[in-house]
Amino acid sequence: MARTDHRPANRFVLFVWSLLLVAHAAASAVLTVLSLAAASLSAIWVGLPLLLALTRLLRGHAQTHRRLLGHLLADGPVPDPGYRPLPDTRLRTQMSVVLADPTARRDYIWLAANATLGLTLAALPLTLLAHAVQAVLYVWLWRWEDSWYALHPVAGQSDAYTALVTATALFALFWLLTPPAMHAYALLNRRLLAPNENARLAARVEHLATSRAETIDAQASEVRRIERDLHDGAQARLVALGMSLGMAEEMLAADPDLARRMLTEARETTRQALTELRDLVRGIHPPVLVERGLEGAVRALAITQHLPITVDIDLPGRPADPVESAAYFAVAELLTNAAKHANADRAWVRINHGRGRMVVIVGDDGVGGLDPDAGTGLQGIRRRLSAFDGTMSCVSPQGGPTIVTMELPCALRAAPQAPPAG
Amino acid sequence: MRVVIAEDLALLRDGLIRLLQAHGFEVVAAVDNGPDLLAALTGQRPDVAVVDVRLPPTFTDEGLQAAIRARRTVPGLPILVLSQHVEQLYARELLSDDTGGVGYLLKDRVFDIGQFIDAVRRVAAGGTAMDPAVISQLLAKHGDAGPLAQLTPREREVLAEMAEGRSNSAIAGRLFITDKAVSKHINSIFTKLDLPPSNDDSRRVLAVLAYLNQ
Numbered sequence: 001m002a003r004t005d006h007r008p009a010n011r012f013v014l015f016v017w018s019l020l021l022v023a024h025a026a027a028s029a030v031l032t033v034l035s036l037a038a039a040s041l042s043a044i045w046v047g048l049p050l051l052l053a054l055t056r057l058l059r060g061h062a063q064t065h066r067r068l069l070g071h072l073l074a075d076g077p078v079p080d081p082g083y084r085p086l087p088d089t090r091l092r093t094q095m096s097v098v099l100a101d102p103t104a105r106r107d108y109i110w111l112a113a114n115a116t117l118g119l120t121l122a123a124l125p126l127t128l129l130a131h132a133v134q135a136v137l138y139v140w141l142w143r144w145e146d147s148w149y150a151l152h153p154v155a156g157q158s159d160a161y162t163a164l165v166t167a168t169a170l171f172a173l174f175w176l177l178t179p180p181a182m183h184a185y186a187l188l189n190r191r192l193l194a195p196n197e198n199a200r201l202a203a204r205v206e207h208l209a210t211s212r213a214e215t216i217d218a219q220a221s222e223v224r225r226i227e228r229d230l231h232d233g234a235q236a237r238l239v240a241l242g243m244s245l246g247m248a249e250e251m252l253a254a255d256p257d258l259a260r261r262m263l264t265e266a267r268e269t270t271r272q273a274l275t276e277l278r279d280l281v282r283g284i285h286p287p288v289l290v291e292r293g294l295e296g297a298v299r300a301l302a303i304t305q306h307l308p309i310t311v312d313i314d315l316p317g318r319p320a321d322p323v324e325s326a327a328y329f330a331v332a333e334l335l336t337n338a339a340k341h342a343n344a345d346r347a348w349v350r351i352n353h354g355r356g357r358m359v360v361i362v363g364d365d366g367v368g369g370l371d372p373d374a375g376t377g378l379q380g381i382r383r384r385l386s387a388f389d390g391t392m393s394c395v396s397p398q399g400g401p402t403i404v405t406m407e408l409p410c411a412l413r414a415a416p417q418a419p420p421a422g
Numbered sequence: 423m424r425v426v427i428a429e430d431l432a433l434l435r436d437g438l439i440r441l442l443q444a445h446g447f448e449v450v451a452a453v454d455n456g457p458d459l460l461a462a463l464t465g466q467r468p469d470v471a472v473v474d475v476r477l478p479p480t481f482t483d484e485g486l487q488a489a490i491r492a493r494r495t496v497p498g499l500p501i502l503v504l505s506q507h508v509e510q511l512y513a514r515e516l517l518s519d520d521t522g523g524v525g526y527l528l529k530d531r532v533f534d535i536g537q538f539i540d541a542v543r544r545v546a547a548g549g550t551a552m553d554p555a556v557i558s559q560l561l562a563k564h565g566d567a568g569p570l571a572q573l574t575p576r577e578r579e580v581l582a583e584m585a586e587g588r589s590n591s592a593i594a595g596r597l598f599i600t601d602k603a604v605s606k607h608i609n610s611i612f613t614k615l616d617l618p619p620s621n622d623d624s625r626r627v628l629a630v631l632a633y634l635n636q
Contacts (some may be wrong), residue, residue, distance in 0.1 A: 267533050274530045278507055287507045291476065291483040300511035306563055 011178050015129065017072065018182060021122040024065060029115035031058060035108065048091055055098050055107075059083060062107050065114075066193050072186040081106070081195035082203060102199060110192035121185040128174035135167035215387040218380075222284075229280050237273035241266050289328050293318045297328050298349055306339050307364075310348040317412030319358055323388055327351070327360050327408060330381045330392075334362040334404055337377065342366025342402055353412055360406040368400035381406075423546060426471040427452040428459040428485055429504075430478055434529075438472060441532065445539045456484030463492035463499060470546035474529075475505040475512065486512055490519075497521050502545045504529050508555045510635075517550075517631060522624030525551030525587070540592070550587035550627040557585045560634040572614050580607040585630045589623055 035054050041047030063080070070077030084101045098104050142160040154160050248262040281287065289297040295313045302309035318324060331349055338344045344366030351360045372378045372394040382392050390408035425447045429435040432454075439449050451462040455478040463471055471492075477484040489501045502525035503516060516524045525545040531553065532538045541551035561582060564570045573581065576597075583593040594604045612619045617629045 271530050271533055282507065287476075288509050288511070290481075292511075296511065300509045303510045303514070304559055304563065 011175060014178050014182050015125050018122050018125045018178070020068075021182075021185060022119070022126060024061075024068070025114050025119035025122045027061065028111050029119055031061060032111050032115040035111070048095060052091065052094055052098065055104060058104075058107050058111060062110065062193060065189060069186055069189055069193070072182060073190060078190050078193045079195060081193075081199055102202075103195070106192065106196070110189070113192055114189065118185060118188060121181050121188070124181045125174060125178040128170055128177065132167050132170035132174060135163045135170060138163040211383075211386045211389075214383045218383055218387075226280065226284065229276070233276040233280070234273045237269050237276070241269045241273070244269065285325060286328065289324060294324045294327055294351065298331055298351070301328075301332055301335065302349065305335050305347075307344055308346045309335065310346070312348070312350045314352040315358070315412065316353065317414050319353075319408070319410040319412055323358070323390075323408055323410045326384045326388060326390070327358065327406070330385065330406055331360060331362055333377050333381055337370070337375075338362070338364035338366055338402070342368070342370070342400070344400075344402075353410075356409055356411065358408045358410050358412075360408070361403065362406075363401055363403040365401045367398075368396045368402050369398045370394055370396035370402045370404075423469045423543075424448050424450045424466070425542075426450060426459070426462045426466055426468040426473075428454070428462075428471065428473045428477060428488070430454045430474065430476075434474075438532070441535065441538075442472070442542070445535075447542075455479060456488050459485060460488040460492055463488065463501075464495050467496060467499070470500040470502060470542055472502050472504060472542065475503055483512070486515070490515060493519060493521070493524075498523050498548065500545045500548065501525070502527065502542055502551060504532075508553045510556055510559060513552060513556045513631075514635060517628060520628060522550060522628070523548045526556065527551060527553045528555060541587075544587055544623075549589075549623045552586050552627070552631070554582065554586055557582050557634075560585070560631070564634055569615050573611065577607050577611050577614075580604060581611050581630065584608065584611075585627060585634065587623070587627050 031054065035051070035058075038047050038050040038054055042051055066078040066080065081103045083103050084097055139160050142154045142157075142163075244262045244266040248259045248266065251259040251262065286297060288300045292300065293315075295315055298313065299311050302311045319327070335347055335349070338347045342364050344364035347362070347364035349360070349362050351358065353359070370378070372382070372392065378392075378394070385392055385406060385408060388408055388410065390406060392404060392406045394402070394404045396402040396404075423446070425442055427435060427438050427442070427449060429438060429452075435452055435454065439452055442449060450466050450468055453459050453462050457479075459471075459473065459477065462468075471489070473485045473489050475483050475485045477488075486503060489503060493499050493501065497519070498521040500523035501516075503512070504527055505512070506529055508526065508528055513526050516526055523545055525541055527538075527541060531541070544551050561570070561578065570578075579597060580593060583596060588596070590601055590604045590608070594601045597604070609619065611617075615630075615633050617633060620626050620629065
């Protein structure tokens, strides 16, 4: 993504920055010394609380530094590595959290590096410029101090003018070295302060583990529901059907009228079993979704809803089946919500795809006040979406309108070709 | 009467063939996929076709698409579509060319053989046969507001039968009332819904469905 480069180009602006960074690096040095002291003191009880307090201080210090570096780096502030929150419990628990947090350990490494190498790099422009100025002043100052500069005694004024050569050399060094020194400082700090690949992967694994567990739970309960519905519904009806047919067969000769009645009954039972199976299939995967994809299915859904719905879909292909299904059920749930609870007069659905994600927006002009954490329906949607790394956000002030936006990372495959005519 | 059957499950296809042959139809083609169906419809020009929505090779709505495409080539080609589920979207697409001679029924309507054969004949004659499930969804959608709320329960029954595509005498037979009573109810429905009265069966159904689809 294009970003405006805010890096200062002027050497004197860089110089002012270096002054600020020297102060920061000096603070790092102080913190390093204090931490070393606290660590050696932690053998006796007073060290632990001190070390904890220093860790908290260090977090603030590092975070400030991350923001500060944003002014020197082309790609903005250093991203937050994601600290583990410190519990407000016993000292020992807090200590174990701090020790287990890889970010805290990395912070201490940064602190030590910043207090030494960082401080050197940040102080380089100041040191060079200060010495250059001092050399210039020495042209007049030699009368009072005649053997200090350049480590040999100065005999006269003409001799003192040679200090200007040194001053020019120092100023040239300042001019040449300030940008690379500041650049090196920024890179060093970013390398040490940015969240490393391990931390990023750890966070990702944690998220995946949670969403996988939720997906497995949801699927297991869905399978149980299907099993129960089949067991109590269609299966039972087919048994009854077989019984009716068997009895009708027996009665055929003795009581044709009764046999006829039983056959009618059997037919009715078959029809009921079919209706149940149909509802069950619709709940698992709506046939219209198979036949028409998300676009057709949402249009079909919009026709059957009890309120007027505007549908605006721009999908150049079809997402994978599970994604399509999750999006469909989410839209269905939200439209039902709009009709049932929001008291809406109209609703709209917009779906499009770009930059590798499908965006689904469902809105209505109802009473609003939808709480995404309250209803089981909305939580169900969120769980279902999170299995695909999808997100849902909801804007619903009291008095409406309600707008729910869902984003699902997915690739589209080409829409199936229509069969050739003729 | 010459009929084309499209159904990919052999068991059901054989059942439909036997059923229709027993009622005096001549089965000129029985196909199991979309391309063959389209060829049979445009080549054989049957008096009526009984078509499953979902057919190979895509197992999506090949049958429906073939039916719609064939009717574009042969306007008014009578086609009765059967499906395991009904969608108003499909009903709307089938009815959209306004030429009549279409039907859209759940597969289990074949259980009531008399009514099923009646629906096939009605479609062959250029009439309409809409599934009660489609009609009841439409009625439910419009039921709580608007002019439909003014209808008496009996009138709603008559409206539902009419929307399925039945003639006055068929409605009279099903509701156990006289033909005269049926036309009285229908006139009253047309007045309340602001639909122009018409004697043409399929036009009448289209008018009702157009109103309900609003």
